[in-house]
Structure formats: structure tokens, C-alpha cells
Amino acid sequence: MRYTDSLARSAEHLRAALPLMTRQRAALHPVSYAVWYEFVSARNLALHQAVLTHTRDGATLDEAQTWALYQDHIGSQLTSLDAATAQKVGDGLARVLDTMAASAAEAGQETARFDNSLNTWVEQLLGDPNQQTQADVLQELLSGSREIRGAVGALQSQLSQSQHEIEALRQEVRHARNEALVDALTGLSNRRAFDQALSTCLANSAHKPDDPKAAASTAPCLVLGDIDFFKRINDSFGHGFGDQVLRAVAQTLKTVAANDIITARIGGEEFALLLPRSSLDQAEGLAEKMRSTVAKGRIRRGEQAQEQQNVTISFGVTQLAPGESANDFLNRADRALYASKHQGRNRVTVLTSDSNDAQEPVKLRA
Numbered sequence: 001m002r003y004t005d006s007l008a009r010s011a012e013h014l015r016a017a018l019p020l021m022t023r024q025r026a027a028l029h030p031v032s033y034a035v036w037y038e039f040v041s042a043r044n045l046a047l048h049q050a051v052l053t054h055t056r057d058g059a060t061l062d063e064a065q066t067w068a069l070y071q072d073h074i075g076s077q078l079t080s081l082d083a084a085t086a087q088k089v090g091d092g093l094a095r096v097l098d099t100m101a102a103s104a105a106e107a108g109q110e111t112a113r114f115d116n117s118l119n120t121w122v123e124q125l126l127g128d129p130n131q132q133t134q135a136d137v138l139q140e141l142l143s144g145s146r147e148i149r150g151a152v153g154a155l156q157s158q159l160s161q162s163q164h165e166i167e168a169l170r171q172e173v174r175h176a177r178n179e180a181l182v183d184a185l186t187g188l189s190n191r192r193a194f195d196q197a198l199s200t201c202l203a204n205s206a207h208k209p210d211d212p213k214a215a216a217s218t219a220p221c222l223v224l225g226d227i228d229f230f231k232r233i234n235d236s237f238g239h240g241f242g243d244q245v246l247r248a249v250a251q252t253l254k255t256v257a258a259n260d261i262i263t264a265r266i267g268g269e270e271f272a273l274l275l276p277r278s279s280l281d282q283a284e285g286l287a288e289k290m291r292s293t294v295a296k297g298r299i300r301r302g303e304q305a306q307e308q309q310n311v312t313i314s315f316g317v318t319q320l321a322p323g324e325s326a327n328d329f330l331n332r333a334d335r336a337l338y339a340s341k342h343q344g345r346n347r348v349t350v351l352t353s354d355s356n357d358a359q360e361p362v363k364l365r366a
């Protein structure tokens with residue numbers, strides 16, 4: 001069960017959530033309650049972080065953002081949890097069937113061996129006319145054994161049919177599981193997949209510390225991107241065109257990023273790229289290439305050639321410091337992104353771990 005808080009604790013979270021919802025003029029429906037409940041209870045770090053990002057500088061969460069947060073951080077978790085359970089059940093069933101099929105095959109071989117022995121005995125007995133009665137009995141035994149063999153054969157083919165069915169089921173579950181990790185609009189990884197990849201990447205990097213003597217030291221790098229003035233695009237040309245812009249930008253990021261880079265849509269118009277092992281310069285170069293490719297592109301709005309829209313995207317780039325938590329890593333990338341927005345947008349900002357102070361000047365590139 002997802003919510004296991006005691007009554008007193010739930011009431012405490014609710015008391016904390018309600019004033020926030022009022023201040024945010026949040027709509028009063030279960031999706032909105034769930035988002036704010038999870039935010040105040042700090043049970044869901046990714047959601048907590050996303051709400052902070054959306055509401056910085058006193059901004060309010062709108063309906064679309066609330067639904068998107070629910071979809072990315074709460075709803076999809078339930079789906080993939082179900083899928084994980086189904087996968088476990090499927091695997092268990094398949095294991096049982098594998099064992100049964102192996103036993104049945106063994107039983108079949110046993111029976112065939114028994115049948116062969118009987119054949120030999122019958123030939124010997126038929127060679128002796130005085131043993132006619134015993135031979136009749138043995139013939140009967142032989143035909144009985146053939147029946148057994150037929151039955152076991154049927155069982156084997158039944159089991160092999162079931163194995164095919166289970167395999168098909170397994171593939172369906174695998175497919176459902178993958179779907180739960182994919183952002184339906186853009187086809188990129190979703191927030192959940194990104195969070196999983198980030199924690200795996202951090203765990204791996206803890207086991208493989210970087211060589212401090214290497215010239216351009218490599219470590220996990222994070223590139224956060226956020227489309228500029230996206231609200232204006234939605235407001236001017238409609239939500240449908242906004243979605244088209246999201247798909248086009250996602251496609252550009254996917255094309256520019258190499259295969260080993262996790263490319264995710266982690267919020268409404270926010271993207272994240274995780275480079276498992278890279279120098280900060282390489283990560284900055286990648287962000288810069290993405291920024292300029294998006295800025296040069298034109299997205300068609302209608303049938304007329306002049307109905308084209310250009311969009312820009314701001315980036316924040318950082319590299320993991322040794323022993324750093326995922327939260328601090330993400331926060332620094334977010335602050336770098338925020339600096340890009342603050343400095344005029346359509347730019348890449350790199351923030352290193354030793355320039356942790358938000359006030360400290362950061363390296364900017366337009």
C-alpha cells in the first residue's frame with residue numbers, strides 16, 4: 001500500500017498541505033490533494049524537487065502542471081509497481097512450468113526405456129512356445145505402456161504450449177514495464193526512468209572512483225534543459241502546438257545525444273540528460289550543440305511556409321562531486337539552469353561543485 005502513515009501523521013501532513021494549496025490557489029480535487037500531500041510529507045523527493053522548481057520566485061502551479069506532476073511522479077509509479085509485481089508472478093509461473101516440463105520429459109524417457117525392455121522380453125518369450133500365456137500377458141503390458149507413453153506425450157505437448165503462452169505473457173509484462181518508464185508524449189525516458197538511472201549511475205560511480213591524475217577527469221555529468229517562454233507558446237498557439245514543440249525539441253535532444261546518454265523529459269517543458277562518464281567540457285559541449293541546434297530549427301505551425309516558429313532552450317550543466325548525493329547533484333544543475341534563465345535564456349551555464357554558492361558568478365555562454 002502506498003500510504004501507510006498513521007492517522008495523526010496524515011492529519012499533520014494535511015494541516016501543512018491545506019494552507020499551501022490555498023496560497024497556491026490549487027484546485028480541490030484528489031489529484032491536487034495527492035500532489036500536495038506527497039510534497040509536504042517529503043516521501044517523494046523527485047516530486048518535492050519538481051514542485052520547488054515550478055514554484056520558485058512565487059510562481060503558482062497551474063492545472064496542467066499539477067496533472068503532469070501527478071502523472072510523472074505518482075500515477076506512473078503505481079503502474080510500474082503493478083508491472084513489477086506482474087513480472088515477478090510471470091517469472092515464477094514460468095519457472096514452475098519449466099520444471100514440470102523437464103519432469104514430464106524425463107517421465108517420457110523412462111517409459112520409452114521400459115517399453116524397449118518389454119519388447120526384448122516379448123521377443124524372447126515368443127521364441128518359446130510353452131510360454132504362450134505369459135507372452136500374452138506381456139503383450140498386454142506392452143500395449144499398456146504404449147498408452148502411458150501416449151499420455152505423457154500429450155502432457156509434454158500441453159506443457160510446451162503453456163510455455164509459449166507464458167512467454168507471450170512475459171513479453172506483454174516486459175512491454176508494459178517499459179511503457180511505464182517512457183514519456184508518452186515524446187518517447188523519451190520519463191522522470192521515473194531518469195531517477196532510476198541516476199541512482200544506478202551514482203551507485204556505480206561510487207564503486208569506480210575517478211582517477212584524480214587524469215587530465216580531463218570524468219564522472220557523471222548532468223545537463224538540465226528548459227524551453228524558454230513555453231507558456232507564451234501555449235498561450236499564443238494552443239496546447240496542441242505546445243505538444244508539437246515538446247516533441248520536436250525532444251527529437252533534437254535525442255538525435256544530438258549519444259546512445260549511452262539517458263535523455264529524459266522530467267517535467268512539463270524540462271529535460272534532463274545524464275552522461276554516465278564525461279568531462280565537464282564534454283557535457284558543456286553537448287549542451288551547447290543542443291542549444292544551437294534547437295535555436296536554428298524551425299517548427300511548422302500550419303500549411304503556409306511562413307507559419308513557422310522558432311524556440312530556444314536554456315541549459316544548466318554540472319559534474320558530480322565525489323560522494324555527492326543525487327539531490328545535491330540535481331540542485332546544482334538546477335541552479336545552473338536557473339542562472340541561464342536569469343541571464344537572458346538561450347544559453348548554457350556550467351556550475352562546478354566548488355562554486356556551490358548560488359551567488360557566486362558562474363560561467364556563462366550565450
Ligand SMILES: Nc1nc2c(ncn2[C@@H]2O[C@H](COP(=O)(O)OP(=O)(O)OP(=O)(O)O)[C@@H](O)[C@H]2O)c(=O)[nH]1
Pocket residue numbers: 054062064065068185226227228229230231232234238239240241242243246267268269341345
Ligand atoms: N503543451 C503542453 N504544455 C505543458 C505541458 N506540461 C506543462 N506545460 C506548460 O508549460 C508551461 C511552463 O511555463 P513556465 O513554467 O511559466 O515557464 P516558461 O513560460 O517556459 O518560462 P521560462 O521557463 O521562465 O522561460 C505552463 O504553461 C504549463 O501549462 C505539456 O505536456 N504540454
